[in-house]
Amino acid sequence: MTAIQNPTAAAAAAREPGRNTAPSKPVPRHRRRTWPQIAESIAKHSVLIVLSVVFLMPLFWMVTGAFKTQADIGAFPVKWFPETITTGNFSYGLAxxxxxxxxxxxxxxxxxxxxxxxxxxxxxxxxxxxxxxxxxxxxxxxxxxxxxxxxxxxxxxxxxxxxxxxxxxxxxxxxxxxxxxxxxxxxxxxxxxxxxxxxxxxxxxxxxxxxxxxxxxxxxxxxxxxxxxxxxxxxxxxxxxxxxxxxxxxxxxxxxxxxxxxxxxxxxxxxxxxxxxxxxxxxxxxxxxxxxxxxxxxxxxxxxxxxxx
Known part of the structure; x- marks a missing residue:
């Protein structure tokens, strides 16, 4: 079978010139993480969570605002969730x-x-x-x-x-x-x-x-x-x-x-x-x-x- 007839198989063969028949090595046990590693992981995930909230906030405000009344949208302090869910915005917008x-x-x-x-x-x-x-x-x-x-x-x-x-x-x-x-x-x-x-x-x-x-x-x-x-x-x-x-x-x-x-x-x-x-x-x-x-x-x-x- 030529490379033109089956390019996927040919690509796999090109990437694998030979099959490794050596016995597989034993899988090492997972080492218990140290406190500095745990603290670093917590810090990274905290930063990612904060950035996710920052980027998703406008989207959340837009979606919830679509179901708010005009009074809820302009209310101060800000109302994150609509007190009265309305679909009138969709009706008016589509009309x-x-x-x-x-x-x-x-x-x-x-x-x-x-x-x-x-x-x-x-x-x-x-x-x-x-x-x-x-x-x-x-x-x-x-x-x-x-x-x-x-x-x-x-x-x-x-x-x-x-x-x-x-x-x-x-x-x-x-x-x-x-x-x-x-x-x-x-x-x-x-x-x-x-x-x-x-x-x-x-x-x-x-x-x-x-x-x-x-x-x-x-x-x-x-x-x-x-x-x-x-x-x-x-x-x-x-x-x-x-x-x-x-x-x-x-x-x-x-x-x-x-x-x-x-x-x-x-x-x-x-x-x-x-x-x-x-x-x-x-x-x-x-x-x-x-x-x-x-x-x-x-x-x-x-x-x-x-x-x-």
Whole structure:
């Protein structure tokens, strides 16, 4: 069976050149931890708990505020839990906020963007990690250096360029650039590819496969965790993006969830804090569900991208 027919088995064989037949060593007993070690563990967990509370506090305030009355939200001292649970905020928010329309507009941007980011970053990452050509490390260094250039530096030139070619007022400026590679995702994919043994791609070349066939049939099936991490990162970025839609979208019928929520907040003023929190809670649900089901693959892709054989 060739490497192209079964890349997973070939990868396992490449990583395990021989089977260790030596008898296993006895498992040592766990040593009893000393008091300094216990104190250090308590201190670390205490810091993690405090940081978790700090980061989760805004989320908790938003979710509970969605079920509070306006009096409970503005009460002082602060009421952390609603005295009277109400669903009126959801009714009012859904009646005045075109959620389904904005949700569809956001998906129109998110789905193509995450596909384009994953494919382009994987192709470039493969080119600078597995294909031997002059100056590949220099080109990769230049790509990574572009990460230090803030978006605000290129914001105006990009807007002028997209305006001149007639892309303003469309979703194209928010989708097309992802198909040309994103430096951070290229770095992520390259690090993952470096963890794949060279013997695997060399075996495929001996079988007569070209680089494109090796990439599609051998490498891509092995990098599903990294691709999932890239797609999740890009989906979250497009889902929560505010500046991009604010720059390029000109009609209210094109608004995304983030942009529509901003104008909903501005139009209603301080009297609609409850409905604003209710709509924000609804918008957050798909992200939580997505991360809940994809967290194992996401974490695996991030951790394996730091492994280099």
């Amino acid at each position: 005045t906020f075109p959620l389904l329309q904005y949700f569809w507009n956001t998906l129109v941007i998110c789905v193509p963007s995450m596909i384009g980011a994953a494919l382009s970053s994987a192709m470039v990452g493969y080119g600078v990690s597995k294909i031997r050509w002059p100056w590949r490390n220099g080109v990769f260094t230049i790509l990574i250096a572009t990460m230090m250039v803030p978006f605000y530096v290129t914001m105006v030139p990009l807007f002028v360029a997209y305006r001149d070619i007639g892309w303003t007022g469309t979703y194209l400026p928010l989708i097309v650039p992802t198909f040309f590679g994103i430096p951070f995702f290229i770095f992520l994919m390259r690090q993952f590819f470096l963890g794949i043994p060279e013997a695997l791609s060399d075996a495929a070349r001996i079988d007569g496969a070209g680089e494109l066939r090796i990439f599609i049939q051998v490498i891509l099936p092995l990098c599903k965790p990294a691709l999932a991490a890239v797609m999740l990162f890009q989906f979250l970025a497009s889902w929560s993006d505010l500046l991009g839609p604010l720059l390029y979208l000109t009609k209210s019928s094109q608004y995304t969830l983030s942009l529509g929520l901003t104008f909903f907040q501005g139009a209603q003023g301080d009297t609609a804090v409850g409905p604003l929190m209710a709509v924000s809670t609804i918008i957050l649900i798909p992200i939580v569900v997505l991360f809940f089901f994809a967290q194992k693959t996401f974490i695996q892709g991030i951790t394996m991208s730091g492994i280099k054989d």
